[in-house]
Structures are given as C-alpha cells and as structure tokens.
Amino acid sequence: MIDYEVIILGCGPAGLQAAIHAARAKASVLVMGRRENSSISGTHMENYFGVSYTAGEDILRTGVEQAKKSGAALVCEDAVETSIDGENIILVKSESGKIYRSRALIFTIGITRNTLNLPGEKELVGKGVSYCVDCDANFFKNRKTVVTGNGSAAVSGALTLIEYTGDVSLVSDKINVDEKLLNQLKSSSIRVFEGNAISEIVGKEKVEGVKLKNGETIETDGIFIELGAKGAMELAGLMGIGMDDSFKYLAVNRQQETNTPGIYAAGDICGPPWQVAKAVGEGCVAGMEAAKYVKKFR
Ligand SMILES: Cc1cc2nc3c(=O)[nH]c(=O)nc-3n(C[C@H](O)[C@H](O)[C@H](O)COP(=O)(O)OP(=O)(O)OC[C@H]3O[C@@H](n4cnc5c(N)ncnc54)[C@H](O)[C@@H]3O)c2cc1C
Numbered sequence: 001m002i003d004y005e006v007i008i009l010g011c012g013p014a015g016l017q018a019a020i021h022a023a024r025a026k027a028s029v030l031v032m033g034r035r036e037n038s039s040i041s042g043t044h045m046e047n048y049f050g051v052s053y054t055a056g057e058d059i060l061r062t063g064v065e066q067a068k069k070s071g072a073a074l075v076c077e078d079a080v081e082t083s084i085d086g087e088n089i090i091l092v093k094s095e096s097g098k099i100y101r102s103r104a105l106i107f108t109i110g111i112t113r114n115t116l117n118l119p120g121e122k123e124l125v126g127k128g129v130s131y132c133v134d135c136d137a138n139f140f141k142n143r144k145t146v147v148t149g150n151g152s153a154a155v156s157g158a159l160t161l162i163e164y165t166g167d168v169s170l171v172s173d174k175i176n177v178d179e180k181l182l183n184q185l186k187s188s189s190i191r192v193f194e195g196n197a198i199s200e201i202v203g204k205e206k207v208e209g210v211k212l213k214n215g216e217t218i219e220t221d222g223i224f225i226e227l228g229a230k231g232a233m234e235l236a237g238l239m240g241i242g243m244d245d246s247f248k249y250l251a252v253n254r255q256q257e258t259n260t261p262g263i264y265a266a267g268d269i270c271g272p273p274w275q276v277a278k279a280v281g282e283g284c285v286a287g288m289e290a291a292k293y294v295k296k297f298r
Contacts, residue, residue, distance in 0.1 A: 030102070
C-alpha cells in the first residue's frame with residue numbers, strides 16, 4: 001500500500017540528517033533530490049562545531065554514505081508534485097513520473113538566493129562577492145564592506161557586519177524595513193546610500209569596488225548581496241502547508257511539524273539563519289518525529 005513510511009525531499013544537510021535519524025529509528029525512508037544542488041556543494045565551511053574546515057562536497061558525500069548505511073534509500077531525482085489522499089497517504093511524483101506513497105513527508109528543499117546579475121558579480125563570487133553575511137562576515141574583519149538590498153535581510157546583514165568591521169556602506173533603492181530595524185540602522189555608524197543602486201562590481205582577482213548608477217564609486221573589499229531568498233515553495237504551497245509571517249518560509253513548531261499532520265520541514269526552507277548547524281539540528285528533530293509518527297499506522 002505504501003512504498004516508504006517517510007519520504008524526504010532534499011539531499012542536503014537537513015535531508016540527510018533527517019534520513020539518518022528516521023532510518024535509525026527503524027522507519028523505512030526514501031530521500032529524493034540531488035546532493036550537487038545543495039547550497040553547501042561547491043563551497044566550504046569553517047564554522048561547524050568540531051570541524052575546523054571542510055569542503056561541502058566532502059560532508060555531502062559522507063552524509064549520503066551514512067544515510068544509506070542507516071538503511072535509507074536514495075533517488076537522484078526531484079519531486080515535481082506532492083498531494084495527500086483522503087486516507088493519510090502522501091503521494092510524491094518524481095521527475096521520471098514514478099509515484100511514491102508514504103505516511104510522512106519531510107520538506108528539506110532549501111532556498112535559492114536572489115542574485116543581481118551585475119557585471120563582475122558571477123566572476124567574483126567567493127573573491128569578495130557574498131550572499132550571506134552570517135556565513136562570511138568573519139572573513140571581512142576590519143575591512144571595507146558594502147551591503148546592498150532594500151529589506152530586512154540587507155539592513156540586519158549590515159548591522160551584523162558592523163560588529164566585525166567599522167567600515168560598512170549600505171546601498172539601497174529604497175529601504176523598506178520595520179521601524180525598530182530602521183532606528184537601529186540610524187543609530188549605527190553604517191553609511192547609507194539610499195535612492196541609488198550598484199551598476200557594476202569592479203575588480204580583477206578580487207573585489208576592489210562597486211560603481212553606483214549615479215557614477216560614484218565606493219572602494220570596498222567585499223560586497224554582500226542580501227536580497228533575501230527565493231523559497232522553493234511551489235510543492236509545499238500547493239499542499240496548503242502554512243507559511244511563516246514573511247510568507248517566504250514554511251512555518252513549523254519545535255517538533256518541526258507543519259500545520260498538516262505527517263508533514264515536517266527542516267533547514268533553510270524554514271527560514272534564516274541559513275547555516276548547516278541549524279539545518280542538521282532541525283533535520284535530526286524532523287527525522288525522529290516523523291519516525292515516531294508513522295509507527296501508529298503499523
Ligand atoms: C556560498 C555559500 C557559502 C555558505 N557557507 C556556509 C558556511 O560557511 N557555514 C554554514 O553553516 N553554512 C553555509 N552556507 C549555508 C548552507 O549551505 C545552508 O544553510 C545548508 O546547505 C542548508 O541545508 P538544507 O539541507 O536546508 O538545504 P540545501 O543544502 O540547499 O539542500 C536542498 C536540497 O533540496 C533538493 N531539492 C530542491 N528542490 C527539490 C525537489 N523539488 N525535490 C527533491 N529535492 C529537491 C536540492 O537538490 C538539495 O539537495 C553557505 C551557503 C552558500 C550558498
């Protein structure tokens with residue numbers, strides 16, 4: 001009647017950790033997704049407890065091996081459709097058209113960071129262009145930095161960065177944040193260039209500056225593009241899963257349960273901070289809770 005008790009959508013840190021815990025709790029588990037599409041693939045990490053440096057690809061490869069060893073099955077395909085039938089059965093359709101049936105579903109499909117597609121942006125990613133203050137602020141201690149964006153991701157990013165370096169400029173078309181954040185910005189030493197936008201990121205081997213649309217240039221060692229994230233919400237939204245107050249992320253409780261019985265979520269899809277440590281913590285809880293939930297159908 002069912003193919004797997006728990007299906008996990010996503011093969012990143014949250015999904016793999018959920019798989020390890022659910023499978024070790026004796027649930028039958030399927031993980032869907034491509035590990036090379038995880039945000040941590042192709043980059044490295046220095047801020048995970050007990051690991052001073054690791055390439056993302058290394059932890060993902062080991063995570064896949066651990067999930068398999070724990071008893072989980074993996075398919076390198078995305079889900080294209082999810083639905084619930086009337087009898088507590090969840091249906092997941094894969095890219096190749098196969099339909100899997102499960103009792104519980106865990107969304108760990110991550111997020112896609114919004115980019116500006118400016119001249120110089122793609123070439124200088126990791127050489128001064130960053131999309132994540134929480135991940136990279138530490139590399140810019142006492143260096144010149146620029147943050148761009150209009151919303152709370154940009155303003156709170158700039159406020160975080162000013163704790164690492166005294167030299168932060170915020171470039172924004174129009175700042176659009178709540179009053180509390182705006183007051184914090186006003187009382188900080190961040191230089192604000194409002195009513196302007198970046199037209200080009202300048203530098204050969206590394207970022208040297210940003211050109212503004214009004215012709216000005218700001219010298220900088222780093223540019224943080226903090227436009228928030230595109231949620232991969234289509235699948236979850238269609239199932240009527242509740243969103244948080246920002247309407248960008250899935251709303252979950254401390255058991256990682258969504259508003260729908262049997263459906264859990266973990267990792268970046270549940271909102272910032274977008275960090276591996278948070279993703280695996282939430283994945284662990286979601287995996288254990290889903291394994292507990294499916295037992296009642298045996
Ligand atoms: C440049 C960069 C540097 C970073 N540096 C750090 C750092 O130093 N330290 C740190 O802690 N964090 C860092 N991060 C953040 C970290 O990568 C994320 O927080 C973490 O990967 C989130 O894990 P996740 O499992 O929630 O999502 P992801 O790792 O993004 O995984 C999402 C998974 O879902 C899959 N998926 C998507 N859609 C579907 C679908 N329809 N069906 C099935 N599967 C689907 C994807 O293929 C992927 O396997 C960095 C991120 C970036 C981009």
